[in-house]
Amino acid sequence: MHPPGADTVLVRHGDVNTKSNTVKRYMEDRLAENIEALLADRSIPGEVERRWNRPLIHTDEEHVDAATDAATDAFGVVSASPALTVDTAMGEICTALAETARACYDGGAFAVDARRADKSLPYTSEELAREGGTAIWEAVEDEFSPEVDLDTPDLTFGVEVREDFAFIYLETVSGPGGLPLGAQEPVIALISGGIDSPVAAYELMKRGSPIVPVYVDLGAYGGIDHEARAMETVRTLSRYAPNFDMPVYKVPGGETVDHLVGTMEQGRMLSLRRFFYRTAEHLAERVDAHGIVTGEAVGQKSSQTLQNLGVTSRATRLPIHRPLLTRDKPEIVAQAREIDTYTQSTINAGCNRVAPDRVETNARLEPLLEHEPDDLFERAEDAAKRAELVEP
Numbered sequence: 360m361h362p363p364g365a366d367t368v369l370v371r372h373g374d375v376n377t378k379s380n381t382v383k384r385y386m387e388d389r390l391a392e393n394i395e396a397l398l399a400d401r402s403i404p405g406e407v408e409r410r411w412n413r414p415l416i417h418t419d420e421e422h423v424d425a426a427t428d429a430a431t432d433a434f435g436v437v438s439a440s441p442a443l444t445v446d447t448a449m450g451e452i453c454t455a456l457a458e459t460a461r462a463c464y465d466g467g468a469f470a471v472d473a474r475r476a477d478k479s480l481p482y483t484s485e486e487l488a489r490e491g492g493t494a495i496w497e498a499v500e501d502e503f504s505p506e507v508d509l510d511t512p513d514l515t516f517g518v519e520v521r522e523d524f525a526f527i528y529l530e531t532v533s534g535p536g537g538l539p540l541g542a543q544e545p546v547i548a549l550i551s552g553g554i555d556s557p558v559a560a561y562e563l564m565k566r567g568s569p570i571v572p573v574y575v576d577l578g579a580y581g582g583i584d585h586e587a588r589a590m591e592t593v594r595t596l597s598r599y600a601p602n603f604d605m606p607v608y609k610v611p612g613g614e615t616v617d618h619l620v621g622t623m624e625q626g627r628m629l630s631l632r633r634f635f636y637r638t639a640e641h642l643a644e645r646v647d648a649h650g651i652v653t654g655e656a657v658g659q660k661s662s663q664t665l666q667n668l669g670v671t672s673r674a675t676r677l678p679i680h681r682p683l684l685t686r687d688k689p690e691i692v693a694q695a696r697e698i699d700t701y702t703q704s705t706i707n708a709g710c711n712r713v714a715p716d717r718v719e720t721n722a723r724l725e726p727l728l729e730h731e732p733d734d735l736f737e738r739a740e741d742a743a744k745r746a747e748l749v750e751p
């Protein structure tokens with residue numbers, strides 16, 4: 360809900376504020392560019408202005424809610440509010456609050472949350488809240504029996520007064536938080552057709568790292584449906600970052616999986632992971648990525664015991680980021696639904712089909728190396744060379 364005539368989106372960022380001035384300026388530039396790209400991608404007219412160190416989107420009433428939604432899809436944004444711009448004079452603010460109340464107040468308790476950035480203004484935040492509250496009350500008392508409740512109001516009238524303008528808003532929409540995309544180095548995202556890996560990739564994007572998606576084609580063990588789901592989730596992720604290209608490296612892994620299934624009973628899941636990581640490492644060198652992100656979580660699968668994660672991680676010199684490490688599955692599923700990467704999957708595809716009947720939970724590196732094909736890493740290097748770039 361927005362005040363009548365709302366023409367601006369107030370965008371708030373969080374972690375960016377903790378940085379030094381130079382870093383902050385760089386991150387704010389990234390954030391403004393990313394918001395502009397989201398607006399353009401969704402054909403929302405709007406101009407991003409960096410005023411007082413945080414972005415404002417100038418738009419019109421028809422598009423102000425869509426612009427708010429776009430801003431709250433940008434990584435680094437803590438919240439955004441569709442707002443009406445008015446003059447900083449107390450009388451103007453009170454008139455606008457009264458008009459907003461007449462249009463939007465529907466009974467119940469209300470509060471005024473007034474903030475004043477410019478301490479040279481001739482009124483304090485408390486005076487503004489008091490006067491504003493009175494203006495609202497008088498505007499609606501004939502029709503309703505208004506109540507003021509500062510702790511649990513049904514409607515909060517936000518007023519933010521800056522040097523040149525004041526903003527009035529009714530709603531604060533949460534964003535993902537984190538840092539603007541592009542503020543950190545890129546990482547390779549191992550994306551399967553499952554639920555977890557896109558959520559893990561999103562988490563790295565949220566901290567500012569662009570992702571380079573890599574999908575390993577498992578041949579007969581994967582399947583067209585598996586690949587289609589992986590591509591679909593990358594398409595969804597790319598909608599959060601329309602100014603970042605996100606083609607997928609599709610790695611031919613079918614022969615290696617066949618070979619592992621044919622030659623290894625115990626440990627083949629672990630060797631397959633080691634193949635993934637080593638392939639990812641080669642691709643990382645190619646694209647100058649600084650780590651690998653996966654959707655693994657402690658104990659979610661037998662290959663994901665802490666001991667097994669330790670053994671598989673030794674296949675690469677790159678850090679493996681596992682942002683879901685300690686998350687429970689229902690939590691991951693809930694987030695996948697929220698960010699829209701949840702894909703219905705009824706087909707048991709991918710790694711699940713490679714697993715042997717009796718699985719290893721306490722692997723050690725030396726015995727694994729005895730059974731693992733000697734050429735596993737050469738296969739990885741070769742697969743990385745043969746990886747194909749495909750548009751998701």
Ligand SMILES: Nc1ncnc2c1ncn2[C@@H]1O[C@H](COP(=O)(O)OP(=O)(O)OP(=O)(O)O)[C@@H](O)[C@H]1O
Binds near residue numbers: 575655
């Ligand atoms: N075919 C694949 N291509 C690329 N990465 C993969 C593939 N299969 C698995 N991975 C990576 O290894 C991690 C652990 O694999 P696991 O077998 O648990 O995946 P999954 O259940 O198929 O999918 P997810 O973990 O995404 O739900 C995945 O989160 C993903 O990062």
